[in-house]
Amino acid sequence: MKRERTSSSLGPEDFGTKVTVGGWIQDIRNLGGIAFVQLRDRDGVLQVTTIKKQDKELFKLLTKLPRESVVTVRGEVVENQQARMGFEVLAEAMEIGSEAATPLPLGVIDMVDADMDTRLDNRFMDLRKEEVLSIFRLRAAMLASIRDYLAGEGFIEVHTPKIVAAATEGGTDLFTVKYFDREAYLNQSPQLFKQYLMSAGFERIYEVGPAFRAEPHDTSKHLNEYTSIDIEMSFADEEDAMDILEGTVKAAVRDSLEAIQHFNPELKGGDDLEKPFPRITYDEAVELVRSNGSKMEHGEDFSAEEEAILGEQYPGFYFITRWPTAIKPFYALPFDDRPEECRAFDLMYGSKEITSGAQRVHQLELLRSRLIEQDLVPEDFGFYLDAFTYGIPPHAGWGLGAERLLMIMTAQTNIRECILFPRDMKRLVP
Numbered sequence: 001m002k003r004e005r006t007s008s009s010l011g012p013e014d015f016g017t018k019v020t021v022g023g024w025i026q027d028i029r030n031l032g033g034i035a036f037v038q039l040r041d042r043d044g045v046l047q048v049t050t051i052k053k054q055d056k057e058l059f060k061l062l063t064k065l066p067r068e069s070v071v072t073v074r075g076e077v078v079e080n081q082q083a084r085m086g087f088e089v090l091a092e093a094m095e096i097g098s099e100a101a102t103p104l105p106l107g108v109i110d111m112v113d114a115d116m117d118t119r120l121d122n123r124f125m126d127l128r129k130e131e132v133l134s135i136f137r138l139r140a141a142m143l144a145s146i147r148d149y150l151a152g153e154g155f156i157e158v159h160t161p162k163i164v165a166a167a168t169e170g171g172t173d174l175f176t177v178k179y180f181d182r183e184a185y186l187n188q189s190p191q192l193f194k195q196y197l198m199s200a201g202f203e204r205i206y207e208v209g210p211a212f213r214a215e216p217h218d219t220s221k222h223l224n225e226y227t228s229i230d231i232e233m234s235f236a237d238e239e240d241a242m243d244i245l246e247g248t249v250k251a252a253v254r255d256s257l258e259a260i261q262h263f264n265p266e267l268k269g270g271d272d273l274e275k276p277f278p279r280i281t282y283d284e285a286v287e288l289v290r291s292n293g294s295k296m297e298h299g300e301d302f303s304a305e306e307e308a309i310l311g312e313q314y315p316g317f318y319f320i321t322r323w324p325t326a327i328k329p330f331y332a333l334p335f336d337d338r339p340e341e342c343r344a345f346d347l348m349y350g351s352k353e354i355t356s357g358a359q360r361v362h363q364l365e366l367l368r369s370r371l372i373e374q375d376l377v378p379e380d381f382g383f384y385l386d387a388f389t390y391g392i393p394p395h396a397g398w399g400l401g402a403e404r405l406l407m408i409m410t411a412q413t414n415i416r417e418c419i420l421f422p423r424d425m426k427r428l429v430p
């Protein structure tokens with residue numbers, strides 16, 4: 001028996017017709033002479049009803065099946081106002097696709113939540129929960145909106161290598177891999193490649209791909225493999241890159257507003273979408289946290305406590321601009337008139353950083369000296385520096401953590417909720 005209809009494709013127009021449906025048995029309510037089976041498929045939960053005196057064998061077979069077994073059922077669609085969808089399928093024939101073992105590693109409709117490790121160890125079962133699955137529906141919609149928006153702005157999608165010979169942004173935080181008889185690394189960011197492509201004349205590119213960080217952080221906002229959404233654009237400064245970022249985030253939110261409201265009703269708060277995102281300078285941000293009791297020194301990065309203070313003043317999306325050159329990567333372009341400040345920015349949501357970006361250094365000599373100032377060895381950056389030697393336009397770009405943005409959209413407090421198979425310090429399986 002082959003499934004021919006899904007739950008959401010059925011409606012009053014099908015009353016009186018026979019259909020073959022299929023899915024997972026979510027629950028069975030057996031009243032003795034009649035039993036109601038909740039059959040879940042990819043878009044909903046359908047009631048399948050079996051009546052003992054109509055078919056004793058079928059009744060017995062169906063009601064004996066453990067929860068989460070997969071079946072296909074053929075029967076007539078009939079109106080029933082008591083059923084969740086306003087109709088049910090009266091079972092006439094059934095085929096067992098796969099019987100579930102018992103007990104289940106975790107419940108799909110149980111009220112009690114399993115702990116995170118049990119859930120992730122049994123992710124196939126965890127994802128059968130509508131709330132969990134819907135995060136990934138939103139993730140797909142978010143990425144589709146972002147691709148759409150960037151394509152509309154003239155960006156083309158590229159894919160750069162993830163196995164690389166040298167560090168991107170300094171020596172630490174890299175996973176090593178054995179590459180035939182050499183040592184290679186998993187790339188922590190497409191940074192060098194996206195800038196390289198500016199020399200190649202692409203002018204506007206984006207990439208959605210994995211980024212690997214060997215940081216030993218065991219936190220609710222760090223992954224060792226995350227999804228980086230990166231752009232790079234030529235003949236552009238940091239203001240242009242911020243405009244594109246603001247447009248990207250707004251498009252993603254606007255396109256999925258209904259789903260987002262379900263998770264995070266506050267995010268809709270007109271402000272975030274209708275008005276420009278505030279842009280405050282690093283100096284203003286330091287001033288603000290210091291006037292709220294922080295003892296941070298000018299020139300330092302914001303600690304978690306200081307980010308919390310910023311988040312109270314700016315609960316929505318906002319940019320922090322004009323960072324100290326010393327605490328941003330070598331590729332961030334210093335201001336001509338104030339080289340101690342650079343054209344880098346972060347996009348924040350409340351206390352959370354979700355994007356870093358900058359106008360880049362595109363002048364070869366300045367780039368060399370910036371590398372040296374940050375204790376890096378220009379010779380290690382050979383292929384990258386080649387691209388700056390024969391004509392490269394001024395350019396800017398950013399990297400946005402897909403899981404961080406999704407956390408905000410879905411109001412999740414643990415980043416592991418926003419990636420199917422998290423990789424963290426302890427987890428490599430599944």
Ligand code: AMO
Pocket residue numbers: 188189190191213215221222223224226228230231353354355356357358397398399400401402403404
């Ligand atoms: P940065 O290192 O700040 O910048 O990373 C950019 C964004 O990527 C996300 N992110 C992470 N998400 C989850 N787990 C992690 N361990 C993790 N690390 C980073 C965050 C962060 O804001 N090359 C620059 C970008 C650029 O200038 O274009 C870069 O990678 O959302």
